[in-house]
Amino acid sequence: MPPATVEIRHTPEQAAEALRADALTGLTSMPKWLPPKWFYDARGSELFEDITRLPEYYPARAEREILAERAPELATITRPSALVELGSGSSVKTRLLLDAFSANGAPDGTAEGTPSGILREFFPLDVSEQALREAAHAIAETYPALRVHGVVDDFTSSLAVPDGSRPRLVAFLGGTIGNLLPDERAKFLTSLRDALDGGEWLLLGTDLVKDPDTLVRAYADSQGVTGEFNRNVLHVLNAELDADFVPEAFTHRAVWDERQEWIEMRLRAERDMRVTLPGIDLEINFTEGEEMRTEVSTKFRREHVASELVTAGFELHSWWTDAAGRFALSLARA
Ligand code: AVJ
Numbered sequence: 001m002p003p004a005t006v007e008i009r010h011t012p013e014q015a016a017e018a019l020r021a022d023a024l025t026g027l028t029s030m031p032k033w034l035p036p037k038w039f040y041d042a043r044g045s046e047l048f049e050d051i052t053r054l055p056e057y058y059p060a061r062a063e064r065e066i067l068a069e070r071a072p073e074l075a076t077i078t079r080p081s082a083l084v085e086l087g088s089g090s091s092v093k094t095r096l097l098l099d100a101f102s103a104n105g106a107p108d109g110t111a112e113g114t115p116s117g118i119l120r121e122f123f124p125l126d127v128s129e130q131a132l133r134e135a136a137h138a139i140a141e142t143y144p145a146l147r148v149h150g151v152v153d154d155f156t157s158s159l160a161v162p163d164g165s166r167p168r169l170v171a172f173l174g175g176t177i178g179n180l181l182p183d184e185r186a187k188f189l190t191s192l193r194d195a196l197d198g199g200e201w202l203l204l205g206t207d208l209v210k211d212p213d214t215l216v217r218a219y220a221d222s223q224g225v226t227g228e229f230n231r232n233v234l235h236v237l238n239a240e241l242d243a244d245f246v247p248e249a250f251t252h253r254a255v256w257d258e259r260q261e262w263i264e265m266r267l268r269a270e271r272d273m274r275v276t277l278p279g280i281d282l283e284i285n286f287t288e289g290e291e292m293r294t295e296v297s298t299k300f301r302r303e304h305v306a307s308e309l310v311t312a313g314f315e316l317h318s319w320w321t322d323a324a325g326r327f328a329l330s331l332a333r334a
Pocket of ligand 1: 051059175176177178180211218219226295296297
């Protein structure tokens, strides 16, 4: 196999245009807000990797526990020819899937002589080109018989599932679906279902509702890494829009919204400020104490996930949690 190939569906120019539109909408709203996808430039993607290693950030470990335990079963049920991973980031957890899916020989022996087993292709898809390139090449090196084709894309604006060999399994891990607002989530799941053939699969990671202390601690760690990650969006706006945010003048906040059942990340202005954004020809003011929303991270209950999947046209096949019941993986059939 040649090394990984990378396809750019979302060009830097398109990304820049989308950022300008989002910044203009969000920063002129009351209250101000920004979509979370803009955290993930190269530095933001690295900071997120640091978050996954924090003692307070249980979702990464809980999901890993489920993957490690259920991957063989998942392989037997789904027998995918292609694995598509949305928001793949570093693809570290994905290795648990790749190991199970490319284990020598299929259960019925049909893959005999195919050293890579039943899985032929892996399509990581992410908005962060640098994270994607590194992940795709690292995976291609470990799994030489696998065709690795990375796709730089923004699945929140339009979703085109890579056209791999069938059946495909689409993995959307980490609880990232919780970053979408309810109407965005419904649209996303429906367009994903429409992009799949009947009988193809979705593996969906969702963080679960639990005591607010544990949740808030996971998003307000004692080392301040999540705060750096949160403020990174201001560095991104400074770099991309030539803005003059002073990131250190904003403090990180993580708030549990009990009614919506989501964690809200905010940046709080610690003094009155005027910020200019030449890239979108905008000047805005912050008053001391003003809070800008930068992310929602929705937490789910089983019935909630099941009904959203069914509404989108999926059938819930399996529901797996870690032993402590903190996080869930849903396997759904299109
Ligand atoms: C990777 C998007 C699921 O919402 O938990 C981690 C991102 N934000 N800490 C999440 C995140 C703050 C994370 N997702």
